[in-house]
Amino acid sequence: MENINPYDLAFAFTRRPEVTDANVATGMCPDDTVLVELAGGQVVVFNVQDGYPAVVLGTLYADADGIREHDPLESIHHDFEGEGDYGDGVGDLIAQCTGGVTTMDTVEFFRDRKWPDTDSRILEIPVVGLGNITVQDWSMLDDVRFAGYLLPEPLQDRYFGLLEQDDDPPEAAWDAFMDDLWEAVYAMGPEEQADWFREIHDPATIRARYWVHDGIEYLDAAHTMPRDE
Known part of the structure; x- marks a missing residue:
């Protein structure tokens, strides 16, 4: 996969049972940020790294208040280079967010x-x-x-x-x-x-x-x- 499509990425997240909502928020910086809400209440912000269009960087927060207060829990990432779809990559990102139990x-x-x-x-x-x-x-x-x-x-x-x-x-x-x-x-x-x-x-x-x-x-x-x- 050469370039991440944020809308396809968000859709792939919505197909996971651990996710309650996922959407593209173009009003955030950088543009085309993908916001993912997990069933446990945590929120993850995903961006594509400049110069590396197949790499997704994410920041996990305890809840939406954590985003406003700039209080992240941890950083995660996945390189989609060479992958044909979003399935395995999304699974890996969720596993990182949930401590690997998935x-x-x-x-x-x-x-x-x-x-x-x-x-x-x-x-x-x-x-x-x-x-x-x-x-x-x-x-x-x-x-x-x-x-x-x-x-x-x-x-x-x-x-x-x-x-x-x-x-x-x-x-x-x-x-x-x-x-x-x-x-x-x-x-x-x-x-x-x-x-x-x-x-x-x-x-x-x-x-x-x-x-x-x-x-x-x-x-x-x-x-x-x-x-x-």
Whole structure:
């Protein structure tokens, strides 16, 4: 890749589950700055380095106030030279922002029986899609009371309040609730998302889980404990 297109770069960020918003802010200096908001509340400012049109430089802030107060957390960068698309580069930039936990490829759940609609006791899920799958599986639970008790605590009362309305609450209220649920799940780390997935799928039947990166199994998402050590 010879020249970074900031609009294509911003679009690539929006396709990541760790990102809540990404856009090009031409009013900042330098022009065509890409602003990325992460699910955990952090904000990253990306620019293309003068003279090096394939290199993206980024500055991570705790929140938008950090930009105004010139209080950065750290600097990151990625060289897109020779890459055919933005996927791997964006993944690397996000991994740098989140301390590397997103570098895990998949998470494996080992069950004492076959997973539904499969012939295996092992279910392997891409880490970047774990939050999406967990929310979808939660939304398909038949027991709505049980589903409510599985929610993060700040959302439980609100969920039960919607259920207990005599008249069906307006669709907009459910949409707003689901938006907040998605935000809460994206703000979780991979370990928290995996814990929630386990609770949804009968934790008594799930015997183990392992995190996989480059074919190596780890006991933790931060890849500090290889399984065989």
